[in-house]
Amino acid sequence: MMNRREFCKKAMIVVGGIALPLAALEVFNPKRLQAEKEGRGKVRWAFLVDTQKCVGCGFCVKACKIENEIPYDANVTRTWVERYVITRDGTTHIDSPKGARDGFTTMKIDQNKEGMLDISSADIEKAFFVPKLCNQCDNPPCVQVCPVGATYQTADGVVLVDRTWCIGCGYCIMGCPYSVRFFHPVYHVAEKCNFCYHRISQGMKTACVDACPFGARRIGNLRDPDDPVTKIIMTERVNVLKEEYGTKPQVFYLGFSKEVK
């Protein structure tokens, strides 16, 4: 028979044991502590988009598809340009035909199965273009949900997909709040913008940055205080997409408007 005193003692031991977090049992790793202290490496890639400068020519989308071997006529793309047309009655029309691969060449808004909507210039309150690409988030939800370790973040902040390791479950495609992921029509695995990792890792700029004639897209290193892009991000009025999700996106926008989603 157990008396009350003994019962209370044992109960406290059990509760204490359950409350002990798993992290407390983790073996001390000095290398990892060092790495965390020094801040992960000397490079952290970030992107800057100036929506005022974008004219919707779509050269970035064309260059991206060719550079990164995304089938040209398949309706998937790593980067795309959205058109926002806000009419005088307050409605916002958004379209991106073929991801703006061929640019925006008509006033008509592509409404998919509802056809084309012609808006006369007198009805337009304001209209502009917003290029979109992977935000290479500091807290990437797409990486957290991968059950096999096929998608991951490199030390310089770029989220990559291991094509040999991806099982095609599609969790990451659902998990991305920005809808930048899709299935590659040839490899049948998750695909996304990786800031042209093969270009930036050898000192080049991304294909979209090089293709943009207007300087609307720029890429830079956040860990370099003298980088012109970093200076703009630190000192000017930049904004990010869907900050409320807590993903810490690293694609910054100049000339943002409240209608942009």
Add this chain to the structure above:
Amino acid sequence: MKNHVWRPLFVALAIVGCILFARTLLVPRDFGAHERGYMYGWHRKSNEAEWKAVRVKYRTAKVCWGCHKDKYDAIRNSAHRSIGCENCHGPNYDHPKDPVGLIIDRTRSLCIRCHSLLPYTASDRGGIRGINPETHFPQAACVLCHIPHNPKPMNQKREAMS
């Protein structure tokens, strides 16, 4: 304890051993938590090198100017100087070895990417001179009248005279 109690335990241990052995064969050696820790850095390290090895197709205008100095001189004072060569001439790859020649996109659809008139004053598109492609000589190629490397109206006239 009796033998029949222990026997299932041995079977279970053998299964665990087989799984661990198969795991060492199937999981690459460089697979594990790397710089970004368990949550974001759990991956096969050699995949980073695979992505870095992707072939560069767009080699930028600087590479073009290395040989085509005359074209650089033709375009550098025009409003079109900010447009990279490869946007119209196609990606460089290993030109002039492979491909030997590049296919130039002279279609109307290329020019109207910027020059189809869209009066969007909230963006720089509203400031670009444009036409309505449905009414502005719809049958003609733009290059019949306009010189892409030096598109000032004066130059077109001079070209037509000569």
